[in-house]
Amino acid sequence: MTPAGVDVRVTREADGVIRVAAGPAGPTVARAVLDVAGAVLSWPVLGGSGPPVAEIHDPARAQQWLWALYGERVAAAVHAAAAGEPTDLPTPAEPTELAGAAARLGLGHWAARWWPASQLDGIPALEADVLGLELAALTHRCQQLFDDGDDQPDDCAAELIEEHRGAIDPLIRWWRAAAGPENQLERVLRLLADAADRTGLEGPELRRLEAALDRPEPVPQPVDVGPLFARHGDHALAAGHPGDAGGRVIARGAATNDWRRYPPGLVDAAEHAVTWTARALGARRLIEVEAVAAPTGGAFLAAEVRVDGGEAARLPLARRDDLWTGRADLDLRAAATPPRIDVDVLLPGFDPGPDASGDAEARDDRDDRHAIRALVRRRLAAAAQSPPYDAPLGPFLAEFAAATGDEDF
Template identity: 35%
Template sequence: MTVVHLRHAEPGLLVIAPDGAPLVTDAVPGLDALVLEVAGGHLSWNLLDNELVPGAVLDDVEAAQDWVWAVYGEEVALAVADNHARALTAVPARPESAAALRRLAYAHWASRWWPASTVDGIPALDPRLLHEEIEVLTEQCEMMVDERSREPVADVAETAEGDAESIGRSRGRAEDYALAAGGADSSDGLIVARGSGGWDWRRCPPGILDAGEQAVSWQVARAAGVSTVRVSVVAAPDCPRVVADHLRPYARVRSAGTEFTTPLHLSGDAWTGAVRIPGQSEISPEITVFVPGVGPADPVDESAVRDRIRRFARRRLTEPTGEPRLSAETDAAETDEDF
């Protein structure tokens, strides 16, 4: 049994939610929020807990009545019909339906946020297996999901130029990747600084960049009064060999109060680029990697939640979690030893 609170949000919206549940009305939904569009509203769960009962935001109470009963039970369904705000006890009338909805939301989440990383040893999920399972789960939940949840989730491979034969997965191993750019290359002069770090997952579609927190590396070299900042980002394990122009990433370099932007180009298993800065640049420039038009303009530091999601993904592939794996996760776990 779970206590939920029935309340009115902005005009026309009714909220049903356990304490702390993510909601689509949140200013910035978390990276760890599972969201599913259903008839008459949206459901949401937290990825990192095992709570079966979701938060819900209803914009059409009549359309939502069937699944409200299944997911929250009779007491909550009657309260929704009466439209009275109060605390209630949720007991799903059809726990199997509630579980299928959460699993469908998780499958959609995995198609967007699964942290595939050669650096961290987390293999990519096969998008075709994911899409097939989403279709099966959608059919199981057909009386509850919104028609828009039936649309296939696009992956980078589908937007790449060329046919399927032009798409291949990187087979590199985590230990093959140095975490600082440049190495022995000193053609730009004396290397005065180097470093590595992560990138904001909201700023790039899936399947392009490695999701590791050390996937971005940079070095600063100086020669003849010019500083050259070279940036390298490990490509995602399932990055296609050819990526459409509108999906190609850029690097923004902020140094000494000045901002420079350069496109990154895929070479082997890394996206690389460089900017030249006249004069003596800062020893530690600020590096931002992004795809134009993707994500928020003013991102916040989400490195802690990214780390929790990576640990979650590793557990899903290596340990019993109490929840059955998706077929794509089973496939990834079987090939994980060779990753």
């Protein structure tokens, strides 16, 4: 729940967007974002709890949830700003149940996008189906935030249930075992059943869910949580450097691992997961790029190579076991000695570019990435202790599963 006594400012920007904010929302990689009716909400993942920043582009649509999220005084201030009245004064945001649920939903979407799964750093990946079902439950819980518009990609609980229904049976078994976050499991399962019933979803998993909730097991059935959600990797970390082209090494280094430039599940999130080597083979100059692959995912990545800050050359990367690798000729005719080589990994067509965020964040946001790794380690440590589910931003079921599952992922 939003803490009492937090003031926000309601301002109308030059483009007509009405902004509700108590402070900045943080850099892109540390910002939880939720598309809702008539607005975008965002929370700073690395900051303390508080009301979200709202950028409202349709105040009429937003009025359906403003009062329930911020309280009546903020809703009235937004209405006044939409009418052109001056409103840039501190306005208290009231604590509400919807605020806590919305913050948790936003954080869940952040985890689905930015969770820094890394074999190198020892941070386990979150089971996508388990997280997806809890997001479905939270989306159903937060339906007041959404309407019938088609501009809200975060609004459909039914689609999430369909996509991740494979985890329903394991969640039922986990709940029946009375192990771990039992109350949280029951709350999620009941929300899923209600969402499925209201949207007309059917299927054997949903029938088993309904039966389990109607007739709970009289005696808990023991179960080992780890194997329920075991991740069976298709590789282990490679030893050495396959594909060594020989020749004389001119330079080598680690590249910036910018999480913004590719979707999750493709590259290990460790800071030094991307490396490169420049070689001389007679008169030829060659660059080799290697990126440690994440435990899941698959696509066609590319590397972007700049020499001494010049124009970027792009080379495709192919996945082999635990590595993405690529090799190409390198033009060093006019380069300094030694050359300054910058390498980035990206997904063509997805890549927003290194400066696409539009805010003041530096291209090298290494400190933010370190802070995020520290945050997820704290969350996993808390999940391993199975605390009671009494905080809106407490561990997700997927975090409990990751913390208690197999360490070898």
